[in-house]
Amino acid sequence: MPKIDYYFSTISPYTYLAGPRFRAICEAHGAEVNVKPFDIVGMFPRTGGKPLAERHPSRQAYRLVDLERQGKKAGLPIHVQPAHFPTNAAPSSYAIIAAAQAGGGDILSLVQGILAACWAEEKNIAEDDVIKACLADAGFDSSLADTGLFTGAEVYGRNLEDAINAGVFGAPFFIVDDTEKFWGQDRLEDLDLFLKGDL
Numbered sequence: 001m002p003k004i005d006y007y008f009s010t011i012s013p014y015t016y017l018a019g020p021r022f023r024a025i026c027e028a029h030g031a032e033v034n035v036k037p038f039d040i041v042g043m044f045p046r047t048g049g050k051p052l053a054e055r056h057p058s059r060q061a062y063r064l065v066d067l068e069r070q071g072k073k074a075g076l077p078i079h080v081q082p083a084h085f086p087t088n089a090a091p092s093s094y095a096i097i098a099a100a101q102a103g104g105g106d107i108l109s110l111v112q113g114i115l116a117a118c119w120a121e122e123k124n125i126a127e128d129d130v131i132k133a134c135l136a137d138a139g140f141d142s143s144l145a146d147t148g149l150f151t152g153a154e155v156y157g158r159n160l161e162d163a164i165n166a167g168v169f170g171a172p173f174f175i176v177d178d179t180e181k182f183w184g185q186d187r188l189e190d191l192d193l194f195l196k197g198d199l
Contacts, residue, residue: 007166014171021188023112028195035096039157043168109138
């Protein structure tokens with residue numbers, strides 16, 4: 001059974017676009033997924049990237065066009081400039097970490113639900129009621145949004161260090177069995193081919 005470390009940010013539109021296809025690939029190959037939400041804003045200065053607001057205007061403009069195209073290709077609704085972006089990704093990340101540790105629900109559904117709340121539904125995923133609704137919809141105890149804060153904060157910080165040490169520099173990022181790396185929703189086909197043994 002392959003093991004995939006799934007590094008992502010809950011405010012990453014490309015992570016949102018990757019969700020359904022990534023899930024299908026994992027199910028097809030019986031992969032074990034280790035969800036590792038991390039602070040992508042904290043990563044940028046440490047890995048040579050720039051926050052969105054600091055990128056050249058041509059890059060910012062292209063990103064909006066690309067997101068709209070990629071949303072159509074993926075068959076997913078997307079607001080390329082949602083009402084609550086950027087927002088604080090930490091609370092939703094803490095909830096995902098707490099849910100992964102507690103079990104009892106569908107962790108990939110939770111991740112996708114939080115991403116969809118931001119990018120499709122234009123909700124503020126830093127708000128407790130939004131996070132609690134996502135937890136409940138994915139089969140988890142909604143109180144995890146309150147009880148998992150300390151552990152969530154500790155693991156969230158550690159995930160960033162793990163990501164940097166593993167060579168991660170963006171989101172989504174997939175590492176198979178601690179060795180093979182794939183970056184971006186546009187590399188999911190490569191991930192699938194690798195798991196099939198064809199790449």
